[in-house]
Amino acid sequence: MEKNDIGIIHGTEYRAMTKKLLEWADLAGMIGSKDKKIGLKPNLAVAKAPESGATTHRELLEGTIEYLQEHGFGRISIMEGSWVGDSTKAAFRAAGYDRVSERYGVPLVDLQRDSFTEYDAAGMKISLCDAAAEVDFMINMPVLKGHCQTAVTCALKNLKGVIPNSEKRRFHTLGLHKPIAHLNTIARNNFILVDNICGDLDFEEGGNPVVMNRILGFLDPVLCDAWVCGSMGYETEEVPYIGLAERLGVGSSDTGSANVVFLNEDAAGTAKFTMTGRVKRLAGYVEPEDACSACYGSLIYALDRLNDRGLLSKGAGPVSIGQGCRGKTGNTGIGRCTELYEHSLGGCPPKAVDMVKFLEEHWVSEQ
Ligand code: SF4
Incomplete structure (x- = not known):
C-alpha cells in the first residue's frame, strides 16, 4: 500500500470486510516483526453502542485481531481514553x-488511568499517555x-483519546484545531481503518446515524x-486542523492525487436501513x-450542507x-444510475461535496 492509496470496501459483513481490506493493504508486511507491540485505538469518546453513530463497531476490532493473530502477532491491546465526563x-x-x-485474549487499556509524559510536539508541549507512546504500531480506528x-x-482528531483528561481540557481551551494538528506530530498513527458504517450526521455523541456501510483504509491521516471532508460535503479548508497538520508535515491533503481502490466487484451495495430524527x-x-447506502x-450529508446554508426551506421536487x-x-438525479435524467450528476457513488455544488446549480435554483 502506498501513502496516497485509499482502500474502500462496502457491505454488511463487517468482520470479513475488515480482514479483506487488511489483506489488500498487507498490514502484516507493514508491521514486520511478530514481536512488535500493536495498539488498536477505536473511537469510544462516549459510552454508547456503535449503532448510535458515535463509536467504532466491535466487528472492526474482531476482524483486525483475527487477521493479526492469524499472521502470528500476539502483542495486541485495545486502548482508549473516553472524553472527560464519561468512563472508558x-x-x-x-x-x-x-x-x-x-x-480473543486481548487486554483493554483504559488510558484515562494511565501515566503520561510531556513531549515537544513541533513547538507545542503535549502530554501523551505512556501506554500509547510505548506501542510500536498503532492502528487508528476512527468513526x-x-x-x-x-x-x-x-x-x-481520534488521537485525542491518547492524551490524559487534563490535556483534553486544555485542548478545548486552545480551540482544538491547533493542538490536534500538533498532537499528530508525536502520536503514532501507522494505519487508519475508518468505520464508515453509520457515523453521525453532525454530532460526535451520535443520535442521527447516516448508514454508509463502508470501511476505509488509509496510511496518511491528513489525506484521510x-x-x-469531501464525503461529507465540506471543503477541506472548512476544517482548519487538516491544513495545520499538513503544514507541520503530518501528511498531504491532495485528494486529487489519491489512488482510490474499490475492493468490491460491484460499485456499492444496497441495504435497507432505518433512519431517525434529522x-x-x-x-x-x-x-x-x-x-x-x-x-x-x-x-x-449533501442535503445537510444545503440545509446549513438555509437552502432547503422551499418546496422542491424530489432528488x-x-x-x-x-x-x-x-x-434531477444523483449518480450514474440516473444518467438519462434531465439533470444528472455522474459518479458511482459521487462525492457529497460534488453533490452540494450540483444540487445548488440544478435543483435549489429551480425551487
Ligand atoms: S450510482 Fe449510486 S446508486 Fe447507482 S450503482 Fe453507483 S453507488 Fe449505487
Whole structure:
C-alpha cells in the first residue's frame, strides 16, 4: 500500500470486510516483526453502542485481531481514553469490547488511568499517555462522523483519546484545531481503518446515524481527513486542523492525487436501513429506488450542507437516486444510475461535496 492509496470496501459483513481490506493493504508486511507491540485505538469518546453513530463497531476490532493473530502477532491491546465526563470502562462495555477482549485474549487499556509524559510536539508541549507512546504500531480506528465544533472528526482528531483528561481540557481551551494538528506530530498513527458504517450526521455523541456501510483504509491521516471532508460535503479548508497538520508535515491533503481502490466487484451495495430524527427529515427530499447506502448516505450529508446554508426551506421536487432509476427519465438525479435524467450528476457513488455544488446549480435554483 502506498501513502496516497485509499482502500474502500462496502457491505454488511463487517468482520470479513475488515480482514479483506487488511489483506489488500498487507498490514502484516507493514508491521514486520511478530514481536512488535500493536495498539488498536477505536473511537469510544462516549459510552454508547456503535449503532448510535458515535463509536467504532466491535466487528472492526474482531476482524483486525483475527487477521493479526492469524499472521502470528500476539502483542495486541485495545486502548482508549473516553472524553472527560464519561468512563472508558463503561464505554468498553457499551460497545461490546469486554466480550471481544475475553474472546480473543486481548487486554483493554483504559488510558484515562494511565501515566503520561510531556513531549515537544513541533513547538507545542503535549502530554501523551505512556501506554500509547510505548506501542510500536498503532492502528487508528476512527468513526467517520460529524462534530459540533470541528464539523468533521476522523483520523487526526481520534488521537485525542491518547492524551490524559487534563490535556483534553486544555485542548478545548486552545480551540482544538491547533493542538490536534500538533498532537499528530508525536502520536503514532501507522494505519487508519475508518468505520464508515453509520457515523453521525453532525454530532460526535451520535443520535442521527447516516448508514454508509463502508470501511476505509488509509496510511496518511491528513489525506484521510481531507477525503472525509469531501464525503461529507465540506471543503477541506472548512476544517482548519487538516491544513495545520499538513503544514507541520503530518501528511498531504491532495485528494486529487489519491489512488482510490474499490475492493468490491460491484460499485456499492444496497441495504435497507432505518433512519431517525434529522436524517429522516433530510431523506424527505429524496426519492430512492434501490439506492446503494454509500450513495444515499452521501446525499444525506449533501442535503445537510444545503440545509446549513438555509437552502432547503422551499418546496422542491424530489432528488432521484438508486439502481432502480436506470433506464428511466426524470428531472434531477444523483449518480450514474440516473444518467438519462434531465439533470444528472455522474459518479458511482459521487462525492457529497460534488453533490452540494450540483444540487445548488440544478435543483435549489429551480425551487
Ligand atoms: S450510482 Fe447507482 S450503482 Fe453507483 S453507488 Fe449510486 S446508486 Fe449505487
